[in-house]
Amino acid sequence: MAHFVIVGGGVAAGKSAETLRKEGYDGDVTIVAAEPHPPYQRPPLSKGYLAGKEGLDAAVLHPASWYAERDIELRTSTTATRLDPAAHRLGTDGGDLAYDAVLLAMGASPRSLPLVGHDLDGVHTLRRLEDSDALARELHEGGRRLVLIGSGWIGMEVAATARTLGNTVTILERDPTPLALAVGPVMGEVFRRLHTENGVDLRTGVQVERIVGRERAEGVVVDGETVPADLVLIGVGAVPNTALAGDAGIALGNGILTDASLRTDAPDVYAAGDVANAYHPLIQRHLRSEHWDNARKAGPVAARVMMGDSARHDGIPYFYTDQFDLGMELSGFPPLMIGADLLIRGDLDAREFIAFWVDHGRVVGGMNVNVWDVQRQIKALIRSGDRVNPDRLVDTDAPLDSILV
Ligand SMILES: Cc1cc2nc3c(=O)[nH]c(=O)nc-3n(C[C@H](O)[C@H](O)[C@H](O)COP(=O)(O)OP(=O)(O)OC[C@H]3O[C@@H](n4cnc5c(N)ncnc54)[C@H](O)[C@@H]3O)c2cc1C
Numbered sequence: 001m002a003h004f005v006i007v008g009g010g011v012a013a014g015k016s017a018e019t020l021r022k023e024g025y026d027g028d029v030t031i032v033a034a035e036p037h038p039p040y041q042r043p044p045l046s047k048g049y050l051a052g053k054e055g056l057d058a059a060v061l062h063p064a065s066w067y068a069e070r071d072i073e074l075r076t077s078t079t080a081t082r083l084d085p086a087a088h089r090l091g092t093d094g095g096d097l098a099y100d101a102v103l104l105a106m107g108a109s110p111r112s113l114p115l116v117g118h119d120l121d122g123v124h125t126l127r128r129l130e131d132s133d134a135l136a137r138e139l140h141e142g143g144r145r146l147v148l149i150g151s152g153w154i155g156m157e158v159a160a161t162a163r164t165l166g167n168t169v170t171i172l173e174r175d176p177t178p179l180a181l182a183v184g185p186v187m188g189e190v191f192r193r194l195h196t197e198n199g200v201d202l203r204t205g206v207q208v209e210r211i212v213g214r215e216r217a218e219g220v221v222v223d224g225e226t227v228p229a230d231l232v233l234i235g236v237g238a239v240p241n242t243a244l245a246g247d248a249g250i251a252l253g254n255g256i257l258t259d260a261s262l263r264t265d266a267p268d269v270y271a272a273g274d275v276a277n278a279y280h281p282l283i284q285r286h287l288r289s290e291h292w293d294n295a296r297k298a299g300p301v302a303a304r305v306m307m308g309d310s311a312r313h314d315g316i317p318y319f320y321t322d323q324f325d326l327g328m329e330l331s332g333f334p335p336l337m338i339g340a341d342l343l344i345r346g347d348l349d350a351r352e353f354i355a356f357w358v359d360h361g362r363v364v365g366g367m368n369v370n371v372w373d374v375q376r377q378i379k380a381l382i383r384s385g386d387r388v389n390p391d392r393l394v395d396t397d398a399p400l401d402s403i404l405v
Pocket of ligand 1: 007008009010011012013032033034035040041042043044045046078079080081106107108126127128154241244272273274289291292293295318319320321322
């Protein structure tokens with residue numbers, strides 16, 4: 001009987017195991033997950049779970065019993081330490097496993113920032129449930145001074161949650177605009193206004209020098225001024241956990257390189273989720289996406305391919321966020337969105353609009369802000385690759401289904 005091993009404890013790992021059983025694979029399945037929990041999803045950790053509005057069940061995909069009932073061996077608190085693709089063996093800190101196919105879904109880790117003071121008490125990063133718990137313990141009472149270094153999605157979401165819980169929040173960002181790398185300067189300004197209107201002190205174009213304090217963080221020095229802090233969150237991006245694959249000689253390049261079916265260059269070794277830099281057939285280049293939806297869809301594709309199917313991971317990258325009273329969904333291909341024209345359909349000031357990124361007359365990205373049930377049409381426009389009529393695109397009376405040239 002075949003033995004499939006899944007390394008990881010996030011949504012890619014959980015969804016791939018789920019798919020194996022759903023699709024009728026009746027061989028052995030083992031999940032090797034470093035964290036002490038069954039596979040879980042992280043978006044609630046900066047939103048509802050951090051705010052105390054949602055419990056563990058909002059994050060965990062299935063309880064441990066679900067895996068046992070489906071004869072899936074779940075080895076939590078177990079780290080894969082060595083991969084030998086030629087011998088088809090995986091070493092872990094709980095013993096070796098022989099496999100027929102292995103899926104690497106090790107995700108990513110917070111990028112470290114080698115600032116003086118980064119190791120003081122009260123300096124946080126956010127990736128795991130325990131990180132969110134630690135932040136929640138500090139923020140739930142309210143009245144604390146949180147300083148965020150970095151204005152990426154996680155930082156902005158935590159800022160919104162912390163403010164809503166009654167804390168003072170300062171964001172320190174090196175770039176001139178928040179979220180500039182993710183959505184560009186114009187959309188970044190939408191988020192700046194949202195945050196400043198809600199009382200966040202958002203400072204851009206600044207240089208963080210160090211974190212100061214005796215044992216605990218007491219402040220962050222920025223451009224010579226000390227911003228007082230009770231706690232600090234460093235949110236400057238994530239790096240894919242590629243060491244296991246790299247040590248095994250598997251080809252890397254901004255993650256583990258795979259083809260469109262999530263095969264690595266080693267036999268019977270697959271990769272999915274944040275860790276994978278997969279070839280995207282629609283844009284004919286590799287794309288590493290650090291989004292929940294990508295991992296949620298890639299896990300099942302990898303599972304089907306492990307079972308002998310010819311599935312391909314060719315969805316349009318999708319992301320969502322909730323901050324204060326702003327809900328947003330974004331679909332598109334970031335490499336094509338850079339430098340594309342930005343067209344707005346709706347009311348930017350009222351924060352009720354769709355932003356389209358249009359490159360050579362074709363939609364390559366679309367972001368709906370406080371406008372709902374339009375993602376199907378946005379994705380269809382992107383996928384079609386056809387030219388659009390820009391006047392109709394921004395005309396809120398023109399149905400989105402009718403704007404191809
Ligand atoms: C706080 C937060 C909020 C987010 N919010 C959003 C959001 O609103 N929208 C969105 O689209 N995306 C969001 N994301 C991103 C999203 O959570 C990730 O894209 C997703 O978690 C990727 O899933 P994954 O399964 O690839 O990896 P991960 O979720 O990172 O899981 C990988 C797992 O593998 C384990 N592991 C690593 N190495 C080993 C090893 N050697 N042996 C065994 N196990 C190992 C890790 O411990 C981890 O549990 C958020 C992320 C964070 C941290």
